[in-house]
Amino acid sequence: MIVIMGAAGATGGATLRSLAALGVPARALSRDPAALASVLDDRALARTELHRADAADPASLRAAFRGADRLFLTMANGPDQVRHELAAVEAAADCGVRHVVKVSAPAAEPGSPVAVSRGHHTIEQRLRDRGLATTVLRPYAFMQKLLLLGPAVAATGTIHGATGRARCNYVDVRDVGDAAARILTRPDPAGGSHPLTGGQAYSHPELAALLGELLGRPVRYADLDPAGLHAHLTGRAGMPDWLAAHVVEIQQLAVSRPESPDRTFEELTGRTPRTLRAFLAEHLDRFR
Ligand SMILES: NC(=O)c1ccc[n+]([C@@H]2O[C@H](COP(=O)([O-])OP(=O)(O)OC[C@H]3O[C@@H](n4cnc5c(N)ncnc54)[C@H](OP(=O)(O)O)[C@@H]3O)[C@@H](O)[C@H]2O)c1
Incomplete structure (x- = not known):
C-alpha cells in the first residue's frame, strides 16, 4: 500500500491524482478526511482510502502507516514542519515502511542560506539514520x-x-506528482535525489x-x-x-x-x- 501524506495539499494532491490516473490505489492522509474528500474527483476517490492522521499525534501516524510499504512524505512549510516530518519518519520506520519518497528542496545542506532547506537536510539525515530506502525530490519553485x-x-x-x-526554474506541481507517482510505482525502491524543473x-x-x-x-x-x-x-x-x-x-x-x-524530469517520466x-x-x- 502507498500512503500519501499531505494529500489535500499541492504535491500530495498531485501525486494522488497521478497515481489514480495510473490506476494505482493509495491511502490518503489528512487531519480532515471529509475536507480532503471534497477536493478529490471521482477517479481519485474511487481508488483512495481516506484516513485521518495528524503529525502532532504519533499514535495517529502509526495507525495510518499500518500495512503500508511506501510513503510519500510532504508537509506544509511552517514553524512545526521539521518536528512533524521527523515524527512521520519515526512512525514509518517503526511500522516497517520500506521506501519513502520525500519532498525536499534545492540546497538542502548544513549551512544552507535557506532555513527551510536546512530543515529538509535534518529530515533527510533522519531518514538515512533510520535505514529507510529514500528517494528525495528537489523541486524548484512551483x-x-x-x-x-x-x-x-x-x-x-x-x-x-x-x-x-x-x-x-519554475516547475508545475502536477509534474512533481507525475514524477513521484512513477517512482512510487517502481518495482524496486530506488534511492537517489532528483532536482525537478520546468x-x-x-x-x-x-x-x-x-x-x-x-x-x-x-x-x-x-x-x-x-x-x-x-x-x-x-x-x-x-x-x-x-x-x-x-x-x-x-x-x-x-x-x-x-x-x-x-533533464531529470524527462528521464523519470x-x-x-x-x-x-x-x-x-x-x-x-x-x-x-
Ligand atoms: N512551494 C514551492 O514552490 C516549493 C518548492 C520546492 C519545495 N517545496 C517544498 O514542498 C513542501 C510543501 O509541499 P506542498 O506545497 O505540497 O505543501 P502544502 O500544500 O502547503 O501542505 C501539504 C499538507 O500538509 C498537511 N499538514 C500540515 N500540518 C499537518 C499535520 N500536523 N499533520 C498532517 N498533515 C499536515 C496539510 O494537510 P491537511 O490540512 O489535510 O491535514 C497540507 O495539505 C515543503 O516541504 C516545501 O519546502 C515547495
Whole structure:
C-alpha cells in the first residue's frame, strides 16, 4: 500500500491524482478526511482510502502507516514542519515502511542560506539514520505559487521581486506528482535525489514580459532589495514574517546559485515538462 501524506495539499494532491490516473490505489492522509474528500474527483476517490492522521499525534501516524510499504512524505512549510516530518519518519520506520519518497528542496545542506532547506537536510539525515530506502525530490519553485501574484498584476500591472535578472526554474506541481507517482510505482525502491524543473528558466523581467504578452497589456517588474521585498510581502501582501523571510531567501538563492533546467524530469517520466507559457495561459483569469 502507498500512503500519501499531505494529500489535500499541492504535491500530495498531485501525486494522488497521478497515481489514480495510473490506476494505482493509495491511502490518503489528512487531519480532515471529509475536507480532503471534497477536493478529490471521482477517479481519485474511487481508488483512495481516506484516513485521518495528524503529525502532532504519533499514535495517529502509526495507525495510518499500518500495512503500508511506501510513503510519500510532504508537509506544509511552517514553524512545526521539521518536528512533524521527523515524527512521520519515526512512525514509518517503526511500522516497517520500506521506501519513502520525500519532498525536499534545492540546497538542502548544513549551512544552507535557506532555513527551510536546512530543515529538509535534518529530515533527510533522519531518514538515512533510520535505514529507510529514500528517494528525495528537489523541486524548484512551483508555477502554482505564481498565482499569488495575480491580484497585484490585476490591480497594478506590477510584479515585485528581488532577483534582478536572475532566472528561476519554475516547475508545475502536477509534474512533481507525475514524477513521484512513477517512482512510487517502481518495482524496486530506488534511492537517489532528483532536482525537478520546468523546461525553461525565467527571470522576473522575462516572466513579466510573458504575462504581458498573454494578457495583451504591459506588465512591469519592480526589482526591490531583499529588505524591501520582505517589507512588501509582510505589508501589502499580508504574509506572515517567517514566510516572507523564506521567499526572500529563495529569491536570493536564485541570485547566488544561478538556476538552469535539467533533464531529470524527462528521464523519470519519458516526456517533457509542462511549460510556464501553458500554465499561465491556463490560469490567465487570475491575473485579469
Ligand atoms: N512551494 C514551492 O514552490 C516549493 C518548492 C520546492 C519545495 N517545496 C517544498 O514542498 C513542501 C510543501 O509541499 P506542498 O506545497 O505540497 O505543501 P502544502 O500544500 O502547503 O501542505 C501539504 C499538507 O500538509 C498537511 N499538514 C500540515 N500540518 C499537518 C499535520 N500536523 N499533520 C498532517 N498533515 C499536515 C496539510 O494537510 P491537511 O490540512 O489535510 O491535514 C497540507 O495539505 C515543503 O516541504 C516545501 O519546502 C515547495
